[in-house]
Amino acid sequence: MYHIIIAGGTGKRFWPQSRAKLPKQLLTIIDDTSMIRLTVNRLLSFSTPEKIFIIASFKLCKMIYIEVPEIPKINFIIEPEGKNTASAIGLAAIHIYKMDSDAIIGIYPSDHVISGVTKFKKAIKVAKNIVEDKPALVTLGIVPTYPATGYGYIQFDQKNKKNGKFDFKVKTFAEKPPHETAIKFLKSGDFLWNSGIFVWKAEIILFEIKTFMPELHNSLEAIYESIGTPKYNVVLDREWKTIKSESIDYGILEKAKNVYTVKAEFKWSDMGSWKSFFDYMKKDKNNNLLDGEVITINTSNSLVMSPDRVTAIIGLKDIAIINMGDATLVMPLDKAQKVKEIVSLLKRMKKEEYL
DSSP states (O other): OEEEEEOOOOOGGGTTTSBTTBOGGGSOOBTTBOHHHHHHHHHHTTSOGGGEEEEEOHHHHHHHHHHOTTSOGGGEEEOSSOOHHHHHHHHHHHHHHHHOTTOEEEEEESSOEEEOHHHHHHHHHHHHHHHHHSSOEEEEEEOOSSOOSSSOEEEEEEEEESSTTSEEEEEEEEOSOOHHHHHHHHHHSOEEEEEEEEEEEHHHHHHHHHHHOHHHHHHHHHHHHHTTSTTHHHHHHHHHHHOOOOOHIIIIITTOSOEEEEEEOSEEEOOOSHHHHHHHSOOOTTSOEEEEEEEEESOBSOEEEEEEEEEEEESOBSEEEEEOSSOEEEEEGGGGGGHHHHHHHHHHTTOGGGO
16 A cells, blocks of 8 residues: 655645745644654554655655655655645556556645544555455545534445445535534534545546546646656646646545545544644643743633743633744634635735745
């Protein structure tokens, strides 16, 4: 089995801590260990460096290699430009397929937090068993613990099981829902959080891309033919310019009929925003998460990070203050998904020094 880490994101919703010079996957958010190192270590608990591949931009690959030098340089797959997950997964799949036409591949985001390596390995093994048995696309689903509005959801068919209580046929995918809908999902017991972790055969995902995303498949086919030749970089750059940005969820999984989910038992967070960070971490008796020189009076349910200067908060609740010295973010915690709009605004204002 081969393992592909998707590491091309820039962590816009973790601004102002996540920057171009230190993107989220290289931040030491948990236990003074970078997110990419946590991901690699998790895979190394049951695989080897030679079977782990990382896909990202050239600049990010250089930075990541310094962090995880045991991964062979040849296993870093360069994306000329970020075009969402469908193209990244497709590019990784053709490289693996060129090496091994019968390959099973796991797909993993670079910046998720998972507790319980044994349960993680168990879930991957169950998924691997499914794709060895049939031409299936498997996604790992997480049992929701609260009505999250920042996660996608998987509706699964509890009557259609494959291997006991762990595997289910997927009925539908749901985008990030409003709070009231998330409550209904939680109460129904029919929905799981979509972890963004996938297992399938390289051959099968390329067939599904050919079926549902034929233009992408045509580009991947041209790139595939050039792998290992002097023309590779020229063909890659040429085809990449024509590829449309699309997620694997929307492009393939929401349309395919052979999608299964493994009901995973490990604790998981996508660390996709300051709100998910706040929800995951332990809080004090006032349900505050405070880091750095922080003083509070009558403040509750809040996240305050201020490593470089004293920050005092009085009489506030449900807020986040991220004070990184040259930039400060202040917002209600429930608006954490909008931080990427600030990043976009800074780009339009040509404030690159803060990005």
